[in-house]
Amino acid sequence: MVVREITAEAASNIALIKYWGATDLASALPVNPSISMTLSRCRSRCSATFHEGESGEDEILLLPERGGQLETAPREFREPIAAHLTRLRTAFERPGRFRIATHNTFPAAAGIASSASGFTALTLAASRALGEPLDAEQLSQWSRRSGSGSAARSAFGGWVEWPRGPGEGEAHAFQLAGEDDWQVSDLVTIVASDAKKVSSREGHRRAPTSPYFPQRQAQLPRRLEVVRRAIAERDFSAMAETVEEESIDLHLIAMSSNPAIFYWRPTTLAVLERVRELRRDGLPVCSTMDAGPNVHVLCLPEVEQQVLPELEAIEGVERVLSDRTGGAPVWREGAEL
Numbered sequence: 001m002v003v004r005e006i007t008a009e010a011a012s013n014i015a016l017i018k019y020w021g022a023t024d025l026a027s028a029l030p031v032n033p034s035i036s037m038t039l040s041r042c043r044s045r046c047s048a049t050f051h052e053g054e055s056g057e058d059e060i061l062l063l064p065e066r067g068g069q070l071e072t073a074p075r076e077f078r079e080p081i082a083a084h085l086t087r088l089r090t091a092f093e094r095p096g097r098f099r100i101a102t103h104n105t106f107p108a109a110a111g112i113a114s115s116a117s118g119f120t121a122l123t124l125a126a127s128r129a130l131g132e133p134l135d136a137e138q139l140s141q142w143s144r145r146s147g148s149g150s151a152a153r154s155a156f157g158g159w160v161e162w163p164r165g166p167g168e169g170e171a172h173a174f175q176l177a178g179e180d181d182w183q184v185s186d187l188v189t190i191v192a193s194d195a196k197k198v199s200s201r202e203g204h205r206r207a208p209t210s211p212y213f214p215q216r217q218a219q220l221p222r223r224l225e226v227v228r229r230a231i232a233e234r235d236f237s238a239m240a241e242t243v244e245e246e247s248i249d250l251h252l253i254a255m256s257s258n259p260a261i262f263y264w265r266p267t268t269l270a271v272l273e274r275v276r277e278l279r280r281d282g283l284p285v286c287s288t289m290d291a292g293p294n295v296h297v298l299c300l301p302e303v304e305q306q307v308l309p310e311l312e313a314i315e316g317v318e319r320v321l322s323d324r325t326g327g328a329p330v331w332r333e334g335a336e337l
């Protein structure tokens, strides 16, 4: 019996232009294009062992953030993973049983898109363990089919655009610029590290119920152009206001959806205001957020040491993770977890 063991690592990404609203939720086809920066330290590591031809349930294990022992993942974590493994096994016509073990280096489900890095690492490890090497575009497409759209962007390093493909086949991301072309810092300001109450999937579903959804769509072509140009010209200040406006808009849509979703906590607002003050004082800094209460504070690396203590000093901030532009997913032989 053939047994293949692979370990893959993929980083999370932070969207500058957001995916919020789907034309097909199950396979994550977006209403609009999005643009992101792949991170470096906020990563998921996944070991996949494939027992070809063996029957039985897949084993899905999780190593807690702060280390310790591998444990069986909770049901809500296991189910989408098991469904994705079945999707891959069926598509590549390889019957068999998986053992999956994963670990995140950041608090899961707190608006740091652990599903993006998690599903990209899983897709890379599992496809290799099946004996099916995927190129970056295929990895992007298969990661997206997990239902986590932002995973489409974690298949690439650096600066990434995920267009609104005309059809399922085209819906994969591509790289706008590499991580060595432009480095930007992301000070991930954690104001709450408990799991979020409303999933992004539910947020996508409710988004079109907001009366402001069409207005946001109308703004996007201009915003996309501003961010694409800023990345091409490595001009942080040219995109700072637009990135911030776009993120506030996502939350405006969430707050005005039916039923409404409030991801913000009081400390979230304190961080957003402080970042605006710092920018007014002349620092190259702006904020952006995913579907959670935490704030990604983007700035140029040369001012990171100035910005960091300002964020840590805000009452209610739990901790600040210092991250920056990172590279593409990697894989190697062997099950490390």
Ligand code: PMV
Pocket (backbone or CB within 6 Å): 014, 015, 017, 018, 019, 020, 028, 034, 113, 115, 116, 147, 148, 149, 150, 151, 200, 201, 289, 290, 291
């Ligand atoms: O990838 P999902 O389905 O978890 O959705 C991601 C939604 C946001 O993080 C809020 C925006 C984005 O583009 O990453």
